[in-house]
Amino acid sequence: QLLHGILALERIFRKHNVATAVKPKTTLRNLLVHPKDKLEDSSKTDCIYRIPCKSCDKAHIGETGRTPHTRPEEHKKEAPNSKAARHTRANKKEAEREENKSAVTDHANRNNRATDREGARVTDREDNRRTRWTKEAVRIRKSAPTTNRDEGGHKLSH
Numbered sequence: 001q002l003l004h005g006i007l008a009l010e011r012i013f014r015k016h017n018v019a020t021a022v023k024p025k026t027t028l029r030n031l032l033v034h035p036k037d038k039l040e041d042s043s044k045t046d047c048i049y050r051i052p053c054k055s056c057d058k059a060h061i062g063e064t065g066r067t068p069h070t071r072p073e074e075h076k077k078e079a080p081n082s083k084a085a086r087h088t089r090a091n092k093k094e095a096e097r098e099e100n101k102s103a104v105t106d107h108a109n110r111n112n113r114a115t116d117r118e119g120a121r122v123t124d125r126e127d128n129r130r131t132r133w134t135k136e137a138v139r140i141r142k143s144a145p146t147t148n149r150d151e152g153g154h155k156l157s158h
Contacts, residue, residue, distance in 0.1 A: 041122065042069055048124040048136050051104055053147065055113040060104045060147045063136040065129065068122045074102070107147035130154070 010020050047068045052059040064071035108115050123139060126132035133153030140152045 043067060044125065046125055046127050046129075046132060047122045048126070048132060048139060049120060050123050050139075050143070051120040052116045053107065053113050054116040054119075056111070058107065058145045058147050059143060060107070060115075061123075061136060061140045061143055061152070062148075063132050063153065065132075068120075103147050103149045106149075 013020050045067055046065055048061065048063045049068055049071065050059050050061055062071060104115055107113060124135055126135055134156075137152030137154040137156050140146055140148050141156060
């Protein structure tokens with residue numbers, strides 16, 4: 001309908017010798033020419049990710065300004081460095097006292113669990129850091145129970 005209105009106006013202007021320029025929004029050039037290649041999901045940055053636990057229904061929700069592979073990889077690197085990777089009842093108390101940099105590693109060590117690193121996936125993307133922190137906090141709250149130690153980078157009102 002809008003196009004018919006524009007064409008009607010063009011006819012009226014033409015009767016009064018007023019030149020108009022009607023430019024189509026969609027052109028062959030717009031449809032065919034894409035100067036940049038599309039990025040693969042694994043190379044995009046600024047994401048919120050989820051790492052599930054293989055042994056229970058908990059998951060870790062995190063955010064990173066880096067690629068989705070980088071931060072979960074850091075969680076993975078810390079796990080073998082932990083003293084209580086697989087523990088018995090005798091050293092369970094030691095595992096509970098030990099606090100690792102990664103909440104994922106703490107959950108695995110304290111509860112003798114395995115993390116599903118292959119099941120890790122990006123749940124959302126956000127370029128703005130503060131908005132990404134808010135989205136992470138919302139996901140943590142909605143995804144309870146989680147292995148997260150805190151409520152995310154942004155405190156939500158209750």
